[in-house]
Amino acid sequence: MVQAESLTKRYRKAVAVEGLTFRVGPGEVYALLGPNGAGKTTTLRLLSTLVRPSAGRALVAGFDVMREPIEVRRNLGLVNGGMRVYERLTGREVLEFFAGFYGLKGRAFLQALDWVVDLLEMEETLDKKVGEMSTGMRQKVVIARAILHRPKVLLLDEATAGLDVFARRALLDFVKAYRDLGHAVIYSTHVMGEAEEVADRVGFLHRGRLVYEGSRDEALALGEGSLERAFVREVGRA
Numbered sequence: 001m002v003q004a005e006s007l008t009k010r011y012r013k014a015v016a017v018e019g020l021t022f023r024v025g026p027g028e029v030y031a032l033l034g035p036n037g038a039g040k041t042t043t044l045r046l047l048s049t050l051v052r053p054s055a056g057r058a059l060v061a062g063f064d065v066m067r068e069p070i071e072v073r074r075n076l077g078l079v080n081g082g083m084r085v086y087e088r089l090t091g092r093e094v095l096e097f098f099a100g101f102y103g104l105k106g107r108a109f110l111q112a113l114d115w116v117v118d119l120l121e122m123e124e125t126l127d128k129k130v131g132e133m134s135t136g137m138r139q140k141v142v143i144a145r146a147i148l149h150r151p152k153v154l155l156l157d158e159a160t161a162g163l164d165v166f167a168r169r170a171l172l173d174f175v176k177a178y179r180d181l182g183h184a185v186i187y188s189t190h191v192m193g194e195a196e197e198v199a200d201r202v203g204f205l206h207r208g209r210l211v212y213e214g215s216r217d218e219a220l221a222l223g224e225g226s227l228e229r230a231f232v233r234e235v236g237r238a
């Protein structure tokens with residue numbers, strides 16, 4: 001579902017991502033782990049066609065991010081921590097607005113709406129203004145608008161930032177549920193405990209390079225039960 005080969009992004013003064021090669025299959029959560037500045041956000045921006053690679057290539061659902069950006073976007077959902085939502089609209093209005101971008105109108109929109117409302121248990125957000133919602137409700141609206149078109153690939157970038165314990169729980173459960181529908185999920189975070197829970201495989205990013213990749217269980221064994229220990233050990237060796 002996602003295939004990156006020697007993916008590289010250089011800025012004038014910095015190399016954000018260098019020679020990344022990894023794959024994520026259907027029904028798999030791949031956790032991209034690294035501290036701030038490791039290159040996680042840049043990797044997700046490259047995959048979502050928001051920035052162009054300096055070298056290498058990436059395919060999303062079989063489409064090339066450089067040559068077929070529209071098809072890539074059609075097959076992709078992106079959730080950032082701290083995404084803003086129009087405060088004056090209700091949940092339903094936000095979703096209707098975004099559905100328009102995906103060409104979901106009339107019956108198709110209502111079907112998509114039913115589907116996300118069921119999946120995210122967000123009935124109560126539909127007639128409420130975003131400005132009057134709890135952070136957990138807002139987060140559901142943010143996720144719902146990212147998946148209305150049922151993307152095969154879902155990218156989450158520090159998506160639990162600023163969430164309380166209930167909202168975080170709901171998000172982690174949603175990630176697993178979305179994976180169980182057979183979709184590919186890339187979960188980027190610096191919070192190792194979250195990856196321990198949701199990841200099938202993990203990749204450790206350090207200064208733009210993938211320094212380790214393995215199944216969650218392999219990584220846990222490497223760190224004697226702790227991903228954080230495994231991370232520190234592998235980064236130390238790199």
Ligand SMILES: Nc1ncnc2c1ncn2[C@@H]1O[C@H](COP(=O)(O)OP(=O)(O)OP(=O)(O)O)[C@@H](O)[C@H]1O
Nearest residue numbers: 011014015016034035036037038039040041042043
């Ligand atoms: N537009 C840009 N121009 C110049 N340098 C950039 C740009 N975007 C990112 N970088 C640099 O690339 C490196 C990786 O940044 P990136 O945001 O991808 O890291 P990250 O792992 O997502 O960290 P964070 O969690 O802080 O966003 C950093 O050194 C950053 O300063």
